[in-house]
Amino acid sequence: MNPAAADPDWDAILAARDGRPPAGTFAPLFGPILVPSAAADGCRVVGRLAQTLDGRIATASGSSQWIGGPGDILHTHRLRALCHAVVVGAGTVRHDDPRLTTREARGPDPVRVVIDTDRRLTAEYGLFRDGPPTLLACADDAPGGERHGTAEVLRIPRSGSGGIDPAALLRHLSARGLSRIFVEGGGLTVSRFLAAGCLDRLHVTIAPVLLGSGIPAFTLPEVPRIADGLRFTWRVYPIPPDILLDIPIDRARPGCPA
Numbered sequence: 001m002n003p004a005a006a007d008p009d010w011d012a013i014l015a016a017r018d019g020r021p022p023a024g025t026f027a028p029l030f031g032p033i034l035v036p037s038a039a040a041d042g043c044r045v046v047g048r049l050a051q052t053l054d055g056r057i058a059t060a061s062g063s064s065q066w067i068g069g070p071g072d073i074l075h076t077h078r079l080r081a082l083c084h085a086v087v088v089g090a091g092t093v094r095h096d097d098p099r100l101t102t103r104e105a106r107g108p109d110p111v112r113v114v115i116d117t118d119r120r121l122t123a124e125y126g127l128f129r130d131g132p133p134t135l136l137a138c139a140d141d142a143p144g145g146e147r148h149g150t151a152e153v154l155r156i157p158r159s160g161s162g163g164i165d166p167a168a169l170l171r172h173l174s175a176r177g178l179s180r181i182f183v184e185g186g187g188l189t190v191s192r193f194l195a196a197g198c199l200d201r202l203h204v205t206i207a208p209v210l211l212g213s214g215i216p217a218f219t220l221p222e223v224p225r226i227a228d229g230l231r232f233t234w235r236v237y238p239i240p241p242d243i244l245l246d247i248p249i250d251r252a253r254p255g256c257p258a
Contacts, residue, residue, distance in 0.1 A: 007106075010078070014107055017082050029237055029246055032201055033082060033180065039251060041167065042174040045198055047183040047190040047249075048079060049217050050205040050242075056214035057187045062095045071239030072205040074104055076184065079203070081107025083182035085135075085173055089189035090116040097125050100184070101132065111135060111178055114151070115189060117163050118142050123149035137169055159196070166196040191219045197253040204245040220254045230254040 009024035013034075016022040022031035037044040050068035051057050057067065066073070080086050081102040092098065093114055100112045109132040114121070119142045127134050128149030136148040140155040147153060154172055156164040173181060183193050193199050204217070223229055230252060237244040 010106065013078075013082065017107070028235070029244075030078070030082060032246075032248065033079075037179060037200070039200070041170040043170045043179050043181050044200055045170065045181045045183060045193065046079065046083070046201040046203060047193055047199045048076065048203040048205075049185060049187060049190055050076075050207060051217040052207055052209040052211050052214075054210050054212065055217050056211045057185075057217045058095075058215040059211060060214050062091075062215070065096060067207050067209065068205045069207065069239075069241045072207070072242050072244070075203070075205070075239050075244060077102050077105040078107070079182050079184075080110050081105050083110050083180045084178040085113050085180075086110040086182045086184050087113045087115065087169075087189065088184050089186050090114065090121050091188065092184070092186045093121055093125050093127060095186075097127075099126060099131060110182065113137055113154075113169075113173070115164060115169070117158070119144050119148070121148075123151075125149075127151065137164055137172075139164055159192075161192075163192060166193045166198040170198060187215060187217050188219055194218070194249065195220055195254060197251045199249045200251060202245075202247040202249050204247065205239065205242050206245065207242045223255045228255060 009026050012024035013026045013030050016034050022034055033046050049057055050072050086100050101109045112127055112132055112134040114127060115137045117139045119138045128151050134151040135154050136151045137154045137156050139158050156168050159165040183190055232247050234245045234247045
């Protein structure tokens with residue numbers, strides 16, 4: 001992959017990041033992420049997961065690099081370039097120590113947001129030492145000061161489940177001018193945003209891999225009947241060797257009537 005290579009279609013989408021109408025072959029996929037938000041929090045939120053054919057995002061030991069192939073990596077970096085902030089959970093940082101930059105795609109790096117409810121991560125991870133600006137989102141009753149390495153600390157109210165409240169986090173980010181939000185992972189973090197009705201769009205990569213066991217892609221409240229499940233439409237895009245599902249969620253919540 002060469003992020004400096006000229007690509008007129010990608011350039012057209014990058015221009016749309018700053019207000020121009022989406023154009024080119026990427027417009028159907030990325031255009032819905034760039035439209036202004038109609039939500040009360042002012043945010044447009046896209047979640048993303050890469051899973052195996054049998055619905056796993058990692059082995060039982062937590063190994064997840066790399067489920068998706070080159071097409072998925074490029075797509076992920078493009079989503080980072082289009083969004084103002086990229087959100088990951090503490091588990092993703094602990095297992096992968098990601099940089100969360102756009103090194104594989106031309107475009108600006110997003111602000112990095114790490115959700116670590118009880119501040120259990122040390123400041124030795126790369127996100128807290130260098131690179132683009134980073135925010136550490138923790139519970140408002142978590143211990144510690146207002147910095148975590150180079151990261152600024154955001155204190156967010158807890159939800160009923162004990163983690164931080166996704167809706168409250170979105171309001172805090174929007175107040176900082178960060179209104180296009182990419183929830184990159186892991187599965188628990190994306191699931192919590194989905195369960196809270198805080199996703200507008202969901203991008204799911206399916207890789208041609210079978211693990212047989214491991215960590216499931218989604219962890220959501222149970223429903224008693226198939227009819228109570230969250231149903232949706234989708235469009236399928238090839239991102240060789242994988243496929244990408246683009247799913248409009250529109251802030252729907254699993255287990256709630258549409």
